[in-house]
Amino acid sequence: MTPAHRAELRGLALALGAEKVAGTHALLGKTGAGQAASGTRSAAGTRHRRLVVEGAERPAPARLRALRDAIRAGKDPLGDALSAARNAAERREIGAIYTPPELVAAMAEWGARSRPARVIDPGAGSGRFLVAAGARSRVAELVAVDTDPLALLLCAANAAVLGLARRTRVVHGDFRRVSLGRISGATLFLGNPPYVRHHALSAADKRWLVECAERLGMRASRLAGLHVHFFARVAELGRAGDAGALVTAAEWLDVNYGSLVRELLVGPLGVNGLVLVEPGARPFENAETTAAISCFELGSRSARVGFRRAASLGALGSLGGGATVARSRLATTARWSTVGTRAVTRPAGYVELGELFRVHRGQVTGKNAVWIAGAHSQGLPASVHFPTITRARELFRAGAVLGDVSALRSVIDLPEDLDALSTDERRRVERFLAAARRAGAHEGFIARHRRAWWSVGLREPAPILATYMARRPPAFVRNPCGARHINIAHGLYPREALSPAVLDGLARHLNAHASLSAGRTYAGGLTKFEPREMERLLVPGPELLRLSAP
Numbered sequence: 364m365t366p367a368h369r370a371e372l373r374g375l376a377l378a379l380g381a382e383k384v385a386g387t388h389a390l391l392g393k394t395g396a397g398q399a400a401s402g403t404r405s406a407a408g409t410r411h412r413r414l415v416v417e418g419a420e421r422p423a424p425a426r427l428r429a430l431r432d433a434i435r436a437g438k439d440p441l442g443d444a445l446s447a448a449r450n451a452a453e454r455r456e457i458g459a460i461y462t463p464p465e466l467v468a469a470m471a472e473w474g475a476r477s478r479p480a481r482v483i484d485p486g487a488g489s490g491r492f493l494v495a496a497g498a499r500s501r502v503a504e505l506v507a508v509d510t511d512p513l514a515l516l517l518c519a520a521n522a523a524v525l526g527l528a529r530r531t532r533v534v535h536g537d538f539r540r541v542s543l544g545r546i547s548g549a550t551l552f553l554g555n556p557p558y559v560r561h562h563a564l565s566a567a568d569k570r571w572l573v574e575c576a577e578r579l580g581m582r583a584s585r586l587a588g589l590h591v592h593f594f595a596r597v598a599e600l601g602r603a604g605d606a607g608a609l610v611t612a613a614e615w616l617d618v619n620y621g622s623l624v625r626e627l628l629v630g631p632l633g634v635n636g637l638v639l640v641e642p643g644a645r646p647f648e649n650a651e652t653t654a655a656i657s658c659f660e661l662g663s664r665s666a667r668v669g670f671r672r673a674a675s676l677g678a679l680g681s682l683g684g685g686a687t688v689a690r691s692r693l694a695t696t697a698r699w700s701t702v703g704t705r706a707v708t709r710p711a712g713y714v715e716l717g718e719l720f721r722v723h724r725g726q727v728t729g730k731n732a733v734w735i736a737g738a739h740s741q742g743l744p745a746s747v748h749f750p751t752i753t754r755a756r757e758l759f760r761a762g763a764v765l766g767d768v769s770a771l772r773s774v775i776d777l778p779e780d781l782d783a784l785s786t787d788e789r790r791r792v793e794r795f796l797a798a799a800r801r802a803g804a805h806e807g808f809i810a811r812h813r814r815a816w817w818s819v820g821l822r823e824p825a826p827i828l829a830t831y832m833a834r835r836p837p838a839f840v841r842n843p844c845g846a847r848h849i850n851i852a853h854g855l856y857p858r859e860a861l862s863p864a865v866l867d868g869l870a871r872h873l874n875a876h877a878s879l880s881a882g883r884t885y886a887g888g889l890t891k892f893e894p895r896e897m898e899r900l901l902v903p904g905p906e907l908l909r910l911s912a913p
Contacts (some may be wrong), residue, residue, distance in 0.1 A: 372517065375426075378427055379524050384519035385531065390515055437464065443461075462491055483552050485554055497530070504532070506532050515535055539575075543600065551607065556611060558589065579598055579599065590611040597632065601661045606658075613639060637658070640655070665690065667687040712903060716900045716901075720855040721898075722854070724894055736773040781793075824842060825854025826857065828852050828853070839870045861905065
């Protein structure tokens with residue numbers, strides 16, 4: 364975002380009355396009677412507050428009128444402008460994915476039923492949830508928490524335009540660490556926690572989650588994204604009678620790190636409804652992610668929990684209705700995305716794929732630019748070149764059978780013991796390894812944890828290769844030509860010897876019957892099959908396959 368964009372948005376917010384909202388004086392680097400504390404303070408925080416006020420310009424009256432009209436009509440022109448002014452990398456860094464109005468309205472309607480005395484939006488952004496809640500809960504205190512001071516200023520401006528300034532407070536700080544105090548009456552936690560994957564979180568952030576989970580008597584994975592942290596903090600802050608509706612990416616329904624969210628919802632958070640937005644609906648315009656809405660009431664232990672799928676944002680309604688599932692089932696089920704779907708009956712003679720095959724993801728090279736052959740590897744002996752599937756589209760293009768490796772790239776797979784090479788081969792390999800060192804191939808995590816950093820360690824050819832991440836079912840491809848595969852594909856390795864006819868029949872069956880519902884659905888309908896998930900696919904047993912062989 365450019366300084367000009369920041370200055371323009373600051374000027375608009377101030378002209379629309381942002382300073383009427385408690386907490387904005389702290390954002391602006393001012394002090395004032397009755398202004399709320401802004402959470403944790405730091406040198407960086409002071410710098411941000413100064414940046415908020417510098418360069419603000421008075422906008423034209425006609426523009427202000429247009430903005431007020433749009434805000435009163437239920438739109439968020441300030442939030443839209445902020446999101447548009449930031450590029451994808453900036454939005455990704457802070458997890459700023461702004462929520463579409465259909466989601467906001469449905470969740471605010473649900474939340475109003477709890478008649479809250481206070482509404483807390485733990486990642487408020489420009490305040491879409493907060494002002495929607497304010498319109499429906501006419502006496503509730505409204506608290507916006509965010510680490511982004513400019514977004515909070517826009518939130519305050521939206522609240523001021525809508526006549527909510529007197530009961531709104533903005534808190535600049537990290538929701539996991541700010542102190543919000545107790546009140547008389549119920550609190551509603553409402554919003555869209557920032558979506559930041561664990562790779563972007565610090566060691567201190569991950570340690571916080573582990574320690575918070577321990578305080579709650581649970582265990583947490585350090586692979587959890589920031590949205591999981593927010594569920595844990597709500598459980599820590601909330602008390603019986605409080606309620607919440609949070610929309611997050613849906614990965615936690617199935618993945619191992621999501622076990623903490625599942626345990627919290629079944630336990631202290633008291634889940635009473637889940638709505639999954641079908642992946643094809645693409646609920647967030649600027650992000651490739653799915654959506655799950657979790658509705659809960661702390662202390663609730665209802666025997667059954669509402670579970671519904673919405674084909675589109677327009678089908679969300681009031682978040683009620685649909686089927687119900689037993690809470691006890693949620694407590695014992697590791698994959699929640701399949702809850703509410705009809706159980707699959709195993710036909711006679713069918714087995715799980717894992718009874719016949721081990722499914723292994725391909726080897727991680729650690730640095731494809733070095734280990735996939737190219738101009739940099741010319742001169743290496745042919746014995747260290749292995750034709751390999753390095754792109755999923757190579758399997759999609761192959762059809763039923765990969766009969767020729769000539770179009771594939773090679774992976775350089777050197778022996779761990781270089782003394783096994785001839786003198787001439789060793790000389791050529793050493794020349795290549797010197798260049799690989801200059802490229803840093805020996806320094807990466809994968810290389811440092813191999814027995815020999817220069818040896819990729821490709822698996823033996825698998826008779827069937829499979830894609831495992833796409834917006835379509837996996838492709839299962841027979842591999843009679845013996846191509847290797849890296850980590851963009853899975854290899855199916857028979858537990859016992861099977862004839863080519865049986866292998867052909869199995870691949871045909873998998874291509875015809877594998878369903879996306881057996882995998883984990885991620886962004887915009889992107890579905891992933893982990894090896895164990897693929898092994899749970901039902902297939903005809905060897906006898907049936909032999910009988911059906913041509």
